[in-house]
Amino acid sequence: xxxxxxxxxxxxxxxxxxxxxxxxxRTLRTNIDFSLVDNDNKVIMVTSTQQAEGKTTTAVNMAVxxxxxxxxVLIVDADMRRPNVHNMFRxxxxxxxxxxxxxxxxxxxxxxxxxxxxxEMLSAGVIPHNPSELLSSERWVQFIEFAxxxxxxxxxxxxxxxxLPDAQLVAGHSCGVVIVIDVGKVKRxxxxxxxxxxEHAKGRILGxxxxxxxxxxxxxxxxxx
Numbered sequence: 611x612x613x614x615x616x617x618x619x620x621x622x623x624x625x626x627x628x629x630x631x632x633x634x635x636r637t638l639r640t641n642i643d644f645s646l647v648d649n650d651n652k653v654i655m656v657t658s659t660q661q662a663e664g665k666t667t668t669a670v671n672m673a674v675x676x677x678x679x680x681x682x683v684l685i686v687d688a689d690m691r692r693p694n695v696h697n698m699f700r701x702x703x704x705x706x707x708x709x710x711x712x713x714x715x716x717x718x719x720x721x722x723x724x725x726x727x728x729x730e731m732l733s734a735g736v737i738p739h740n741p742s743e744l745l746s747s748e749r750w751v752q753f754i755e756f757a758x759x760x761x762x763x764x765x766x767x768x769x770x771x772x773x774l775p776d777a778q779l780v781a782g783h784s785c786g787v788v789i790v791i792d793v794g795k796v797k798r799x800x801x802x803x804x805x806x807x808x809e810h811a812k813g814r815i816l817g818x819x820x821x822x823x824x825x826x827x828x829x830x831x832x833x834x835x
Contacts, residue, residue, distance in 0.1 A: 623636075657808075682760070684764045704735075
């Protein structure tokens with residue numbers, strides 16, 4: 611996608627649904643649906659190699675693109691280190707996933723509606739000192755099962771997958787992984803290592819979203835599913 615991460619938190623699929631970028635998100639949605647045709651309830655993880663590559667922007671716009679088809683969608687901010695999903699929806703982040711996994715609240719108390727029809731959100735919550743341990747817990751497994759049974763599509767935004775274990779822990783409980791890469795920032799070796807880490811965790815790579823590509827780079831990098 612020839613885009614940059616939004617600095618003013620505009621959700622392009624909502625603000626300008628007829629734009630070329632919005633059309634790219636709809637194409638992404640369609641390609642994922644073809645890849646997961648046998649999955650009635652989809653749990654899709656979105657990650658990147660490092661911060662500021664556009665993973666949260668991608669995750670949110672994917673969620674909106676699915677909600678626009680009247681699917682029941684939940685977006686989960688599992689980046690409990692540097693959460694940002696709540697900012698995209700201009701919501702507070704006082705409590706959320708970390709509080710759920712710590713046993714302080716029930717999921718029904720924490721999931722909130724967004725202003726987008728058919729789209730609900732679970733923010734990251736209070737930044738914990740042990741995010742990896744929380745994502746290794748039985749409460750996380752129980753939450754994923756709950757979400758799969760209640761929603762048609764669950765989109766999970768995770769921390770970058772190259773140097774942190776959180777994304778690998780989530781990958782094993784997802785139907786597939788979408789990797790977001792900023793072409794101008796990330797080296798191929800880093801992408802290969804991240805891909806290996808995710809596959810070792812039994813993550814199924816659905817495809818790669820390439821951000822900030824120019825025409826010259828488009829001949830070098832692949833956009834595939």
